[in-house]
Amino acid sequence: MPSNLNLEELVQETRVHRKIYLEQQIFDSEMERIFESNWVFVGHQTEISAPGDYKTLTIGTQPAFMTRDENGDIHVLMNRCMHRGSTVCQQERGNSPTFRCWYHGWTYNSKGELIGVPYADGYGNSFDRRKFSLIKAARVEEYRGLVFASLNPDVDGLADYLGNAKRYIDLFVELSPEGELEARAGTHKYGYDGNWKFQMENGVDGYHPNFVHRAFFDLQGKDLGRKVSQLFTENSACESKDLGNGHSILDMARTLRPGNKPVPTLLRGKASQESSDAYLGSMIRRYGEQRAGEIFAASNVNLAIFPNLLIIGIQLRKTIPVSATRTDVHLLPTTLKGVPDEINVARLRAHEAFYGSAGGGAPDDVEMFNRCSDGLRVKGAEWLELSRGIEREHSEGNGVIVGHITDETPQRAFYRRWRSLMCDTAKPQTVTQLRVVPTH
Amino acid sequence: MPILSRSEAEDLLYREARLLDDRRFQEWLAMLDENATYWIPCNGEGNDPNREISLVFDDRQRLTDRIGRLESGLAHAQNPPSKTKRLVSNVQIENSTENAATVLSGFILYELRRGKERIFAGRYEHCLHLISGTWKIASKKIVLTNNDEVIDNLTFIV
Numbered sequence: 001m002p003s004n005l006n007l008e009e010l011v012q013e014t015r016v017h018r019k020i021y022l023e024q025q026i027f028d029s030e031m032e033r034i035f036e037s038n039w040v041f042v043g044h045q046t047e048i049s050a051p052g053d054y055k056t057l058t059i060g061t062q063p064a065f066m067t068r069d070e071n072g073d074i075h076v077l078m079n080r081c082m083h084r085g086s087t088v089c090q091q092e093r094g095n096s097p098t099f100r101c102w103y104h105g106w107t108y109n110s111k112g113e114l115i116g117v118p119y120a121d122g123y124g125n126s127f128d129r130r131k132f133s134l135i136k137a138a139r140v141e142e143y144r145g146l147v148f149a150s151l152n153p154d155v156d157g158l159a160d161y162l163g164n165a166k167r168y169i170d171l172f173v174e175l176s177p178e179g180e181l182e183a184r185a186g187t188h189k190y191g192y193d194g195n196w197k198f199q200m201e202n203g204v205d206g207y208h209p210n211f212v213h214r215a216f217f218d219l220q221g222k223d224l225g226r227k228v229s230q231l232f233t234e235n236s237a238c239e240s241k242d243l244g245n246g247h248s249i250l251d252m253a254r255t256l257r258p259g260n261k262p263v264p265t266l267l268r269g270k271a272s273q274e275s276s277d278a279y280l281g282s283m284i285r286r287y288g289e290q291r292a293g294e295i296f297a298a299s300n301v302n303l304a305i306f307p308n309l310l311i312i313g314i315q316l317r318k319t320i321p322v323s324a325t326r327t328d329v330h331l332l333p334t335t336l337k338g339v340p341d342e343i344n345v346a347r348l349r350a351h352e353a354f355y356g357s358a359g360g361g362a363p364d365d366v367e368m369f370n371r372c373s374d375g376l377r378v379k380g381a382e383w384l385e386l387s388r389g390i391e392r393e394h395s396e397g398n399g400v401i402v403g404h405i406t407d408e409t410p411q412r413a414f415y416r417r418w419r420s421l422m423c424d425t426a427k428p429q430t431v432t433q434l435r436v437v438p439t440h
Numbered sequence: 441m442p443i444l445s446r447s448e449a450e451d452l453l454y455r456e457a458r459l460l461d462d463r464r465f466q467e468w469l470a471m472l473d474e475n476a477t478y479w480i481p482c483n484g485e486g487n488d489p490n491r492e493i494s495l496v497f498d499d500r501q502r503l504t505d506r507i508g509r510l511e512s513g514l515a516h517a518q519n520p521p522s523k524t525k526r527l528v529s530n531v532q533i534e535n536s537t538e539n540a541a542t543v544l545s546g547f548i549l550y551e552l553r554r555g556k557e558r559i560f561a562g563r564y565e566h567c568l569h570l571i572s573g574t575w576k577i578a579s580k581k582i583v584l585t586n587n588d589e590v591i592d593n594l595t596f597i598v
Contacts, residue, residue, distance in 0.1 A: 092588075186483050186492035191590040215514035219505050328590045333493050345490045353502065357594040358480065358495045360509055363517035366593065370554065 008423045011415050014387035018376045021195040027324035033421050034307050035060035035321070037152045039161050041309035042066055042076055044183035044316060044332060045145045052095040052110065058320055059137070059151060065089045066140075066147065069110040070097070076137035076149040077112040088134070112136050144173040145181055146309075146316065164243035164400055165305055171298040172311055174291075177282040178338035183316060185348060188331040188356035192366045194373035196308075196321035197414075199329055202365050203310035203317065204302050204410035206232050206240050206250045207388065212368060216360045231300075232405060240389075240409045244399035246306025246417025248410030253298040270349075275340040282338060304410060306417050314347045315355065325373065331355055386411050444541040444568065444575060446531055452568070452575055453528045453545055460597050461524050465507045468597070473569055473576040478503050480582045480598060495587065495594060506597075515595065522553040522596040528564070539570035540578075549598065560598070561585045 007026070010017040020026055040059060047055045048068040056065045056079065063079035079087045081101035088099045088108060098115065100107045107116030112134035117123065138153035146169065148158050159166065173181055192198075202208065209232040210217070217229040231238055231252055239251045271279075283292040303311040310317040314335075320328040333351045335344040354361035389407025396402050403409030452471075459468040479489065480496040489497045498506060509515045530546035542565065549560040562584040569578045582598050584591075 184491075186494075187588075188482060188493060188495070189588070189590040191592050193592075212516060215509045215512045218512070218514075219508060341490070348490070348493050349497070352493055352495075352497055353505075356482065356493065356495055357591040360506065363593050363595045364515065367516040367519075 008419070011419045011422075013412065014390055015383040015385055016415055017382055018379075018384065021197060021373075021376055022324055024324045027195075027321065029422060030418075031060035031321065033424070034418070036062075037150075037155075038307070038421065039139075039141075039148045039150045039155060039158060040307065041305060041316070041318060042140075042147050042149045043318075044181070044334070045074065045142055045147055046182045046184055047093070047332075048074065050095060052097050053093075054089060054096065054099075054110070055093045056089055056091075057318075059149065061322060063087055064137070066149075067110040067112075073111075074140050074142070074147060075111055076140050076147075077108075078135040080135065081106055082114065082132040082134065106132075108134055144169055144179075145183075161245060162305065163245050163247065164398065165245075165247040165249070165303065168243075168249055168298070168301065168303050169311070171295055172301055172303070174287065174295045175299060176336035176338055177279075177286040178336075179286075180337040181334040182337060183332045183334050185333050185335055185344075188315075188333070188359075189328065190331075190357045190362070190366060191322075191326070191328040192369045192373075193326055194369040195324060196319050196327040197418075198369040198372060199319045199327060200304060200307065200310070200414060201411050202369070203312055204240065204248045204250055204304045205408075206236075206238070206302075206405035207408070208365075208368070212364045213361050215364075216354065219360070234404075234406060236405050238405035240403045240405050240407055241396070242393075242401035242403075242409050242413035242416075244413075246304075246414055248304045248413040250302040250405055250410070251298075252300045252302075252405070253294070271340070271342045271346045275342040279339050279343050304414070306414065313355065314351050327369075386415070443536045443538060444533060444543075444570075446533060448575065449533055449541070449543045449545075449568075450528075450531050452577075453531065453543070453564070453566070456577070457526045457528050457547075461526060463510075463521060465511060465597070469504070469507060471577050472500070472503075472580075473571060473578050474500060476500050476503070476577055477579045479579070480584060480594070481587060483588050485583060486581070495584075495591075496582075496598075510595075510597075517593055517595040520553065522551045522593075524552075524596060525550045541568045541575075542566070543568060551596065553593070558592075562587075 005017065010020055036059065042057050043055055043066055048066055051068050051070045051072065054065050054067045058064060064076055065079050066074060066076045068074055079089050081088050083101065083104055083106050086101050086103045088101045098107050098109055105118040106114060109115050114129040114132045137149035137151055139150040139155060141148055141158035143158055143162060173179055210229045230236060241249050241251055243249060287295065301311055308319045314333050316332040316334065318330045320330060322328055333348060335347060352359065357363060386408045389403040389409055393401050393403035393407060393409050401409055456468065456471060478496055478498040480494060482495045483492060486494060510518055526547050526549040528545050528547050532544045534542040534544055545564045547562060547564055551558045551560065562582055565581040566577055567579040568575045
């Protein structure tokens, strides 16, 4: 007999109920209580680097777009004309100082202010354009180029929210000797008929690679003359970490022995000795040998920022919930500022080899999501087991819990946060606020 | 040496289509020259593949790895494999010399996997070289109509 459980009981310390992947009502509540009430990742600032640039995105399932205004500020605006509901931004990306709704000609600027109303006489003296600005995200903040937005004004500052995850974002960004990434190398888009949480669980899963990605590792091992899947065996020295706030990481950094030079061991593909030397030299000049060594050691990254961002390899990965049983995923590969072109080309080629709809790795993960969607139709097996490593994980202090890389410490971190947001007895935070923009 | 005729080009494309639908990968690889490239841009026509990622940007080595993965039995995204039927049409020869030609064609590719049917469409651009009397594929570029949309699985050879 299937249990009749309330939401709090569906997510327990070491197991979660199949319903959370299947029920549209739970999904709708996740949109309200998670995606529309907290920080969500929306993109990289280089996607809209020039004034007038714009890029569409979704917050939860709501259409929105981000813009850069003439002062250089970033806005995240809901894509809905305040007159009678049409979308105002039709292209996925572009550059325009204004956004015109072609239904009745209402026109907005990059800040979302209503600057044009045709045949305005029809509205009389009491009509105040300021009351018809586009709805905008209450908060927009950036950390090292990563842009986050919150529809809820009452959230912690982004830096506090990212908490223990910040130092890993720093390591990712500092692969560039200028400390800056660019996300202008296109987008990979894939999807599956399954729940968004499958993707967020999988991105920080250190147990699956030797099975799902065995064919890829076998090939890679042949090239390099050694087995490469040792990162994910039971003897691996690598760790998984709950970083607090629902964030987590598969930490594959190696401790360097003193006296060893840092080497970009995971240079992500092939580059000439000359380019590698130039890159290494610029990294040591900028960061010093020790820090450069730390950065290279951490260059194999699987970092999850609750609820929707995964930083994996060279990419920023956005998990986009569509419905309880449909998810889209966008991968934004990054290139490094200040390095020889060859290094960035190598990064892109290595990314293509594994990721994207035709990649040699990621599609096999997606296949597992599809198989789980099928399997979870079995009603008699209600629970998904997330107990791996519960007996051997330990606290590192400052809110970090450390497990073995193959343990389910990251998934438990995710659900701890999920539960606190979904089961809060207080009413969900305000979804959106109408923003009145004063004129001068 | 004869310049490639449209019907010769069609014969080559139809043979390729049949080999790929039948998943006879080694025979397909034999249609390619030793430096062949296989390119599927993920953004319209594809800009500079050294500045932007593609869905596929394989040199001969990467293509060999790709086929190796498909034949390993461990490519889960092709287990079970996609059943495909591609129709190639609208064949036009763009540039033709006595030992090289560019062939443009249109295709519709029906794919069935795990009970789901999908239709892909697009344009093939084959560059062919005549080597020892046989036309070989020097490069194959595929401009998929939906290449900048969400594609759930593109692990079969297009």
